[in-house]
Amino acid sequence: MRRLTQNERLRALGMLQIGTTQAAVARTMNVSQSVISRLWSRYRDTQSVQDRPRSGRPRATTEAQDRFIRTLALRNRVITANQISARLQTDTGVRVSGQTIRNPLHRGHHRARRPRVIPCLRGHHIQARRRWCRDRQHWDNRRWSNVMFSDESRFTVDFLDRHRRVWRRRNERFQDVNVIRLDRFGGGSVMVWGGITVAGRTALHVVAGRVTGQYYRDNILAVHVVPFARRHGRRFIFQDDNARCHRARIVTGYLQQQNISTLPWPALSPDLSPIELVWDMLGQRLRQRQQRPANVRELAAALQQECDNLDQNDLRRLIRSMPRRINACLANRGGFTRY
Template sequence: MPRLRQNDRERAVGMVQAGMTHQAVADHFNVSRITISRLMIRLRQTGRTNDRPRNGRPRVTSQRQDRHLRLIHLRNRMITAEDTARRTPGLANVRISGQTVRRRLRESGLRARRPVVGPILKQRHRTARLAWARARRRWRLHTWQHILFSDESRFSLRFSDGRYRVYRRRGERFTDQCVYESDRFGGGSVMVWAGICHDGRTQLKIVQGTLNAVKYRDDILDPIVLPFLQQRNFDHVFQHDNARCHVARVCQDFLNQNHIRVLPWPALSPDLSPIEHLWDELGRRVRHRQNPPETLQELRDALVHEWNNIPQAFIQRLIGSMRRRCEAVVAARGGHTRY
């Protein structure tokens, strides 16, 4: 016989209290008389008509096994729940599922998340980053204001972060409206270079082709960096990372001959450079344009336009975070930081 729904239980109680017999109420709802009798007994004992709490399905793992599952995933954060389930038997050697492992991990406060992608930091990199941050963690804002931070970045015409979602029904997975068509290589890309400081920024240089040491000297250092620093009476220190084209002898000779001071930079340290966050802001502005670029030339024009529209106050906030960045590297012992 069918179970009584909650609203039918309330109606059945009302009918009994109105004077109808249990059998008459049972016939009305097409259930047995004992169902109505037990319903009224439960009402008198608990004052409610809801089902009593049930123990549910017995757990297939013990508390000791639950602690063992938690320890496995604390020791190896990248292991999947399915791998753990295949290697871990439950009570009485019952096979457990990956969903069981995920439930046990959620109970202990562990949930699957997207990992942060960062560079491979070996011990020598961590040591150099820690020493660099310790030496500059007490620098005041006035010192950071006189540094010209520079970097290159590449922007693709077709951007995808892998987080697209589509609303579809069963069986519609491969319909045209539910397939995201993407170019394998992003539809082409544009490489740019720029520099920022507290009181200004350089032009956004569109880099054509491959950036080698000679092109870096002739197209960036000589026509852009040198005049920018001359306008400020060489009061600023130039910063660039340790890319091969930056540390080549032709570039080092040019910097020395023109008396351009260079800030030493630890390898694999994008989190210490404030311009990295500016590239993210520039990419968001280009993607959120009312008419996103469809060609490489439109992408170049959009990058230059949005670069000039970024408020200087935004750049000043990024440069003002340098002391916090150094403190974060020191706290992480040269490891990865939230920046």
Template sequence: MRARHPQMGVVLTAQHRAGRLAFAREHQDWQICHWRLVLFTDESRFTLSTCDRRDRVWRRRGERSAACNILQHDWFGSGSVMVWGGISLEGRTALHVLTRGLTAIRYRDEILRPLVRPYAGAVGPGFLLMQDSARPHVAGVCQQFLQDEGIEAMGWPARSPDLNPIEHIWDIMSRSIHQRHVAPQTVQELADALVQVWEEIPQETIRHLIRSMPRRCREVIQARGGHTQY
């Protein structure tokens, strides 16, 4: 055996595992024609300090603290940008940059009404909105809006980022920003860079991730509702 960094995972209670297992069993036999109707959505926060602990340095013994071997990282002084996006087999929404904290009213007025509703109309009958159980998402005003518009939201299990393929898109975007020769220096530059990276992600990458949904469900079942490699 060799020492390795542990895989990070959310805390799962017995109730979480049961919910995940029930979802996976219900959707394990879904075909691509079913997943084609789903818009996978999520919010994510990106910071100007993009240290992801993947950097390595070559050094001699005793040189650990040498200036050339230190990756400087400001944990508290950097700005951040929160974004919302949605992906599907056939396309994606615009990336929405949240200038303030997300509330139920803002979620309805800035995301559901201008972004999700037109997308649902384009997809047509059978459209399904995948959103997690964050408080603004399940607030009464948002549920009422979806009901009034005839938009159905999937029953999504709590604590299940590994089931949502958009999580991999956030990772791709973070890596892309981190690997730029000139990193964003301001919050506005970071926001502009995120929108650009979002638009440049090949649709085939998104399709590949969504096609993995049957495997994700099978892994959840195999793990009895526990963590998966995703």
């Protein structure tokens, strides 16, 4: 049942005093008539609309101790509630439970969440990211529309969906209906390559075997990138990451021979590449399929089908986020961004 705020109580009281019925006031305030009835009875008995004093269990910690708890959590983000409890007992002599520690943290809008896993950026990586972003800070969406972003990603047949939940009763944790069997080696995997631009995208290429410089040149660049570049025109710019096969001499020489401009890329910068989110979109679509792929062949077919079903407007929005990505990286002084 919704509780009325102080201003709502005063407003309801004013309506009652001018003769409005309790039912009409309840409809106006979007509450039941019993709430208005109790409010009117309380006012007639006490001449006040304030809540009566309520009894309750006394707090185990003071405001100062709550601030101490929140300060510890802010200074050491991985500290546990039990560790804070032990520290509180050592420093103040107050012994409380882990849940008592969590209460002031929750009131302060602190929540325990899984930490985000990001690449380990060294000093030279950060400097390279800042230089790269400064050089392209003034690129507008018209210029980014000439860039093809490309990447490879691997998908496994057996993947663990950590968003799935099961309804179970007590002592049923390991029953067959409540467990998910996962092959630690993935049950087979498929590596795919793709490229996206504002105007379109390449077909999803399923990699057969190991990606070497020669395979990358003959089966990906020659088949997908070069035809796309010729259709796009002289302003076409090709982007890929710093994988060894991408920087092989036969690859760089081939791109120069085809007069394809390339976009230099700072190491360890997946947050700056919009195509990384395309793989997340494909993974989400695989998890939402009613019938999951049972083998590598079905997985490859499902990936190609889901890639064809992607909305080009979504891909366009990803690429048009590049100015925001660059500004976020510069604002974080070359550090990792939320992207």
